[in-house]
Amino acid sequence: MELVWRPLTTADIPAVTALYNAAEAVDDTGELLSEEDFAQSFGKADLPLGSVGAFAGSSLAAYGLVEPRDDPSLVHRVRLDGMVHPDFRRQGIGSSLMPRMVAQARSLHLAAHPALPLVASTMVESRSTGHLALVSSLGFTADRHFHEMEVPLGESLAQVPMPAGYEIVPFSAANPDEVRLVVNAAFAQHWGSTARTPEEFAASFTDSKRFVPSTSYLALDSASGAVIGFVLSRYYPAVEEMTGVRELWIGDLGTLEEHRGRGVASALLSWTLARGREQGYHRAGLSVDTANSTGALGVYERTGFKVARTWIDYGLPVDLG
Known part of the structure; x- marks a missing residue:
């Protein structure tokens, strides 16, 4: 042939x-x-x-x-x-x-x-x-493993309250560039992550047809009003068209390092899932690095997510000589 x-x-x-x-x-x-x-x-x-x-x-x-x-x-x-x-x-x-x-x-x-x-x-x-x-x-060699996780958005969703000193606001309540800088800071130590430029952030979220601002939320420090955490969601119509399942995809979730370990991420995610259920989504999905050092996998498991499949990031160093 x-x-x-x-x-x-x-x-x-x-x-x-x-x-x-x-x-x-x-x-x-x-x-x-x-x-x-x-x-x-x-x-x-x-x-x-x-x-x-x-x-x-x-x-x-x-x-x-x-x-x-x-x-x-x-x-x-x-x-x-x-x-x-x-x-x-x-x-x-x-x-x-x-x-x-x-x-x-x-x-x-x-x-x-x-x-x-x-x-x-x-x-x-x-x-x-x-x-x-x-x-x-x-x-190519296996460099990293990522779990793709799902949770049905039924009545049994875990309800996690936001800890004292923080509040949840819609994505639209903040300047998108402030959110971008917080996202970059939160992911600065993540494997394979690079700081998103304004153009990359816009392409992934604010200018993307897949971004769902109505189901994306921010955590603020109540004292300063500064953004310290975020859930940025996406919706892919093809999933619903081909499966009949309306899925809310959690594109990015994180908190600044100095605010971790207080339950902010769990509360923010719990809030987002509840709002997603109200908006007619049947399930939520996300991807997590199994070697993530911030404890993200535990946050997702406590919120009810289960592993659906695993992806492997294979890498090949390329000779530039």
Whole structure:
């Protein structure tokens, strides 16, 4: 079988979405995406230099997207997202796709951050044996594990009161840039995290169609009125359209280090879940680094979240010589 490899364009979004969802029907990773979701990813990508499609005639056999970071520090960890259509698997296409994406990551990295080391990374769902075998054969190693957790938003939700000295307000009550700086500070010590620029924060939240400000809340220090904690939520229509389940996705949750250990995060999350139930959501979901040193996993478990699946972040240091 002869394949034609070329960069993707926005005209390929329907084909990429169809391929992705055909693969999801087989792989059952729980990640459901629409054309609108891919349009957002394509909008952030350098398609001529950071994308690739493998075409068998008029059929898209595989695709890849390369996602550099705007403002990396210490190490530039570039994400590789790719998929081979189930009808074209076990023909060596993945073994050709991944090196192409690594090469693109290297070129984009050298153009933007040549002084930093580069790691090409890709997320693999822990039950995807073929994907696990592929990345291992190419020299990628498992760097981190992330639990994807869920909780049904029923009457049995845990109710955690906010401790004295703090209050909860809607996201709209604060300046978004103040929230961005608090988010950056709260995640400063998290593995793989980099400070979000105003543009990145806007793309992820304030300007994103997936951001749900009506179910996003802030914790304030009552004495100063300063933002010290946050829950920033998202909603993905494709999940409800394909499963019938309306899911509130907890995109970011955190508190500043000096306010941890007092129950602020648990109370803020509990409040958000209750409001989500009132707004018609059936369940909430989130992702957590299993090695997170702030005790986040315990916060989620106490609020009723259970592990639904586990993702592994595989990394490959790239030679820049």
